[in-house]
Amino acid sequence: GSAARHIAIDLGASGGRVALGAVEGGRLSFDILHRFPNRAVPLGASLYWNMLELWREIRHGLRIASGQGPVASIGVTTWGVDYALFDADALTIGMVHSHRDRRTEGVIDTLDETMPRADLYQATGVQFLPINTLPQLLAAKRASPDLFSRATRFLMLPDLIHYWLCGVVACEHTNASTTQLYDPVRRDWSNTVLTAFGIPRAMFPNLVEPGTILGPLLPAIAADTGLVGTIVIAPATHDTASAIAAIPAEAGEDWAYISSGTWCLAGIERPRPLISEAARRANITNEQGIAGTTRLLKNTSGLFILQECLRAWGDPPIEPILQDAAALCSDVAIDPTEPEFAHPGVTMPDRILRWCAACGVVLDPTPAVITRAVLRGLAASVAASLAEIDQVADHHTNRIHIVGGGSRIDLLCQAIADCTNATVIAGPVEATTAGNLLVQAASIGVIAPGAIRPVMRATADLRRFIPTTR
Ligand code: LFR
Numbered sequence: 001g002s003a004a005r006h007i008a009i010d011l012g013a014s015g016g017r018v019a020l021g022a023v024e025g026g027r028l029s030f031d032i033l034h035r036f037p038n039r040a041v042p043l044g045a046s047l048y049w050n051m052l053e054l055w056r057e058i059r060h061g062l063r064i065a066s067g068q069g070p071v072a073s074i075g076v077t078t079w080g081v082d083y084a085l086f087d088a089d090a091l092t093i094g095m096v097h098s099h100r101d102r103r104t105e106g107v108i109d110t111l112d113e114t115m116p117r118a119d120l121y122q123a124t125g126v127q128f129l130p131i132n133t134l135p136q137l138l139a140a141k142r143a144s145p146d147l148f149s150r151a152t153r154f155l156m157l158p159d160l161i162h163y164w165l166c167g168v169v170a171c172e173h174t175n176a177s178t179t180q181l182y183d184p185v186r187r188d189w190s191n192t193v194l195t196a197f198g199i200p201r202a203m204f205p206n207l208v209e210p211g212t213i214l215g216p217l218l219p220a221i222a223a224d225t226g227l228v229g230t231i232v233i234a235p236a237t238h239d240t241a242s243a244i245a246a247i248p249a250e251a252g253e254d255w256a257y258i259s260s261g262t263w264c265l266a267g268i269e270r271p272r273p274l275i276s277e278a279a280r281r282a283n284i285t286n287e288q289g290i291a292g293t294t295r296l297l298k299n300t301s302g303l304f305i306l307q308e309c310l311r312a313w314g315d316p317p318i319e320p321i322l323q324d325a326a327a328l329c330s331d332v333a334i335d336p337t338e339p340e341f342a343h344p345g346v347t348m349p350d351r352i353l354r355w356c357a358a359c360g361v362v363l364d365p366t367p368a369v370i371t372r373a374v375l376r377g378l379a380a381s382v383a384a385s386l387a388e389i390d391q392v393a394d395h396h397t398n399r400i401h402i403v404g405g406g407s408r409i410d411l412l413c414q415a416i417a418d419c420t421n422a423t424v425i426a427g428p429v430e431a432t433t434a435g436n437l438l439v440q441a442a443s444i445g446v447i448a449p450g451a452i453r454p455v456m457r458a459t460a461d462l463r464r465f466i467p468t469t470r
Contacts, residue, residue: 018061260406267297
């Protein structure tokens with residue numbers, strides 16, 4: 001057959017991929033045609049994304065895809081919260097900062113000078129994190145008032161790539177909902193927040209639903225990549241939203257998810273936002289999912305800490321380290337939410353050893369010992385997040401679906417099962433790519449909108465981890 005084929009471009013904070021896939025016989029198949037590294041670039045006191053290099057890699061991936069025949073559509077997902085600004089000529093001004101740039105240090109402690117925390121939470125339903133777009137924009141305004149005053153347009157990063165591909169300016173809801181500038185009840189930019197913080201409403205483009213057809217590729221891009229007749233479709237552009245859309249869950253409400261990549265997102269799906277005093281105190285976030293659903297979740301640090309350790313150790317193969325770590329029996333666990341673990345650097349293993357020492361635990365400085373403490377810390381932290389969410393949302397989690405890179409790590413999956421006393425169902429690893437492709441397929445009518453999870457159940461190879469009673 002000749003099923004419609006789709007390209008998913010997914011940029012992650014540690015690497016990007018271009019995948020080509022199609023739905024046939026109720027199953028999704030895809031190949032990752034091109035993988036490329038991504039790493040924020042330090043310059044002076046700042047930390048930037050190299051958007052032009054990513055754009056070069058994306059075009060390279062598109063050329064490989066076009067060599068394999070016609071492609072119906074393309075969509076882009078990236079991590080949340082980061083953004084680009086345009087001047088009047090639609091050129092990006094300044095560089096694109098990483099949310100880990102230290103320019104936001106201390107900013108969230110000053111937000112309540114402008115708007116009481118309870119009001120800001122009421123307006124946005126978003127957890128207070130230094131990485132959010134709101135503190136980033138305030139830091140930008142403070143550090144570069146002139147540049148900020150010349151900004152005419154604000155775009156999230158998937159929206160920026162879509163604009164480069166097809167020339168259409170639009171912000172897609174799921175990623176907009178990560179900014180702390182968006183009202184998840186009205187499903188629009190929050191005038192209350194923008195006005196209070198002096199951020200011009202006119203900078204913010206129209207919002208579009210996941211699955212919106214944006215338009216054909218620009219002629220120059222079609223010529224450059226060899227893609228003919230391909231349209232650009234905004235998927236659920238926030239990587240986490242796409243990953244959750246593709247969770248291979250059976251019907252029922254007793255499940256939770258963990259999307260485990262550089263960050264770790266743990267939560268449940270709900271029909272509408274839950275914005276309450278208890279949710280605010282538990283620092284729970286309301287992000288948008290597909291079909292108007294809410295992703296009620298907590299964001300905590302994820303594999304980033306381990307990725308930085310591996311880098312410090314000279315990027316050795318991870319498998320032997322994981323095996324050694326699993327064979328140990330220490331219960332030591334770091335607290336991955338400690339601010340000192342939030343920034344990149346080859347000092348990460350030392351920071352971990354120092355933190356443990358300060359808690360009175362002397363760790364052997366070996367990769368296996370440190371890795372075990374990190375993974376057990378991640379498991380304990382997601383278990384705490386899920387317990388809080390269950391309590392605040394009056395939910396009971398019996399099964400936990402884990403997707404993303406962490407779903408490959410048995411030690412992590414088993415530790416989560418043990419810490420939560422719930423069955424952990426692991427896979428798929430590439431949930432974001434799958435969700436991206438399937439929202440495109442649904443958008444052009446290849447599958448019904450409600451068929452995404454059934455297709456994933458038919459497709460995914462899942463592994464189960466049962467809690468060990470000790
Ligand atoms: C995951 C993710 C999280 C977001 C964090 C920063 O990749 O998108 O959902 O909170 O990155 O953008």
